[in-house]
Amino acid sequence: MRFIIKSFYFVxxxxxxxxxxxxxxxxxxxxxxxxxxxxxxxxxxxxxxxxGIYALIGAAVAYWLVSKYSxxxxxxxxxxxxxxxxDLFLIAFLSVVTGIFLTTRKAKKNGEDFWDASSRRxxxxxxxxxxxxxxYILIILNQHKYGQTGALMLIFxxxxxxxxxxxxxxxxxxLGFIQITLGLICALYPGYGFWLWTLGFGVMHIVYGTxxxxxxxxx
Amino acid sequence: MSIIxxxxxxxDHRIRLGIMSILMVNEYADFNTxxxxxxxxxxxxxxxxxxxxxxxxxxVEKQFIGRKPxxxxxxxxxxxxxxxxxxxxxxxxxxxx
Numbered sequence: 001m002r003f004i005i006k007s008f009y010f011v012x013x014x015x016x017x018x019x020x021x022x023x024x025x026x027x028x029x030x031x032x033x034x035x036x037x038x039x040x041x042x043x044x045x046x047x048x049x050x051x052g053i054y055a056l057i058g059a060a061v062a063y064w065l066v067s068k069y070s071x072x073x074x075x076x077x078x079x080x081x082x083x084x085x086x087d088l089f090l091i092a093f094l095s096v097v098t099g100i101f102l103t104t105r106k107a108k109k110n111g112e113d114f115w116d117a118s119s120r121r122x123x124x125x126x127x128x129x130x131x132x133x134x135x136y137i138l139i140i141l142n143q144h145k146y147g148q149t150g151a152l153m154l155i156f157x158x159x160x161x162x163x164x165x166x167x168x169x170x171x172x173x174x175l176g177f178i179q180i181t182l183g184l185i186c187a188l189y190p191g192y193g194f195w196l197w198t199l200g201f202g203v204m205h206i207v208y209g210t211x212x213x214x215x216x217x218x219x
Numbered sequence: 220m221s222i223i224x225x226x227x228x229x230x231d232h233r234i235r236l237g238i239m240s241i242l243m244v245n246e247y248a249d250f251n252t253x254x255x256x257x258x259x260x261x262x263x264x265x266x267x268x269x270x271x272x273x274x275x276x277x278x279v280e281k282q283f284i285g286r287k288p289x290x291x292x293x294x295x296x297x298x299x300x301x302x303x304x305x306x307x308x309x310x311x312x313x314x315x316x
Contacts, residue, residue, distance in 0.1 A: 023313045029233070030240040030306070037256055038244040117252060 040118040040168050042107035044099070045216060048209025051095035056202035058091035063194070091201075118167065126164035129156050150193035154183030154200045175208045225308035227301055229274045234259050234267045239294065239302045242277060247293040268292060276301060 035041065062084045069080050107114040133156025137149055161176030179200050186196040230236055237257045241248050248256075254264050271277045276298030280291050294302070 023309050026233070026236055027306070027309060027313070030236060033237050033240040033256060034244045037241040037248065037252075117248075 035169065036112075036118070038118060038167070040112075040116075040122045042103055042110050042112050042114070043168055043172070043212070044102040044106045045209045045212030045214075047095075047099040047102040048205050048212060050098045050102075050209075052202050052205030052207075052209060054091050054094050054098075055205060056198065058087050059194070059198040059202055062087050122164055122167040125167055126160050128160070129163055130160040132156065133160070147190045147193075148187060150197040151183045151186035151190065154179050154186055154197065156183075157201075158183055171208075171212070175204065178204055225304045226312070227305040227308075229270065229276065230302065230305045232267065234263065235271060238264075238267060238271060238277070238292070239298065242292060242294040243299065243302060247280070247291045249289055249291040253292070271298070274298075 065080050065083055065087070104114045107119075113119070133152060136156070137152050140146070140152075141149065158176045158179030158181075161172045161179060163176075165171075165173035165176060182196050182200040182204075186193050186200075189196075230239060234257055238253060241253060241256055250264070250268075253259075253268075254261065257264065259267075268277065268279070272279055275295055277292050278295050280293070282289055282291070
């Protein structure tokens with residue numbers, strides 16, 4: 001049977017017979033090209049861990065500021081509030097810089113371009129929910145409705161991750177679902193907002209980053 | 220012998236398989252993107268895209284971005300169907316042997 005197939009194929013192709021190995025190679029190359037052309041694969045797990053650590057440190061600083069200078073209550077127009085905002089901004093800034101740095105490094109190692117069609121698509125789709133959420137949070141902060149801030153940050157960040165996951169391999173989709181769930185719980189119990197935020201942005205990033213690091217980076 | 224029947228000679232080249240794979244998962248891709256991803260030369264890639272175009276498996280769209288000409292490709296529904304047939308034939312062939 002194998003002989004018949006091969007000889008038919010020989011006639012059909014009128015060239016050399018390809019071996020099974022060649023077909024396998026073809027198939028794996030097809031898969032590889034499909035991934036490479038549509039998904040950005042160099043997200044670094046380590047940057048997730050570091051982002052989580054920044055968030056934990058930032059949360060500790062905010063906790064210390066509020067308990068020491070504000071008697072456990074966060075006043076909207078106070079100096080402490082501005083410091084907490086600065087703290088948040090620093091966490092976000094450091095996380096993004098670290099993420100870009102480590103991901104560029106990993107992309108270089110993989111022979112991938114950091115700024116190609118697949119990464120542009122990933123970043124663009126990640127930013128749509130994130131920027132929407134950011135602007136929305138600023139608007140309601142301006143209206144002095146600050147009870148849901150933690151919940152909204154978690155929810156929009158989760159949506160951004162789920163939206164971006166279509167353009168990357170790795171499992172940021174699940175991290176996204178976890179953040180959304182935490183955000184909704186946080187909306188129900190605003191009193192635990194601080195702890196849920198710390199759990200979502202701090203602990204979950206570290207857990208996820210470690211998992212990614214060992215699943216994809218260390219081979 | 221339907222398996223052999225489904226092996227499509229038009230796809231029987233690494234570059235052509237590559238072009239089709241990329242276009243299956245992307246709405247479209249331009250010439251330079253294909254060139255980079257496949258590591259092919261201009262002439263090589265052009266001859267293969269022409270072959271696929273002639274078989275009406277891919278569609279070509281020429282336009283200008285600013286002053287630069289830009290050629291982008293997408294799969295036709297015929298091309299998609301044929302490529303799927305080809306891949307499943309390849310897979311069956313591997314399993315049989």
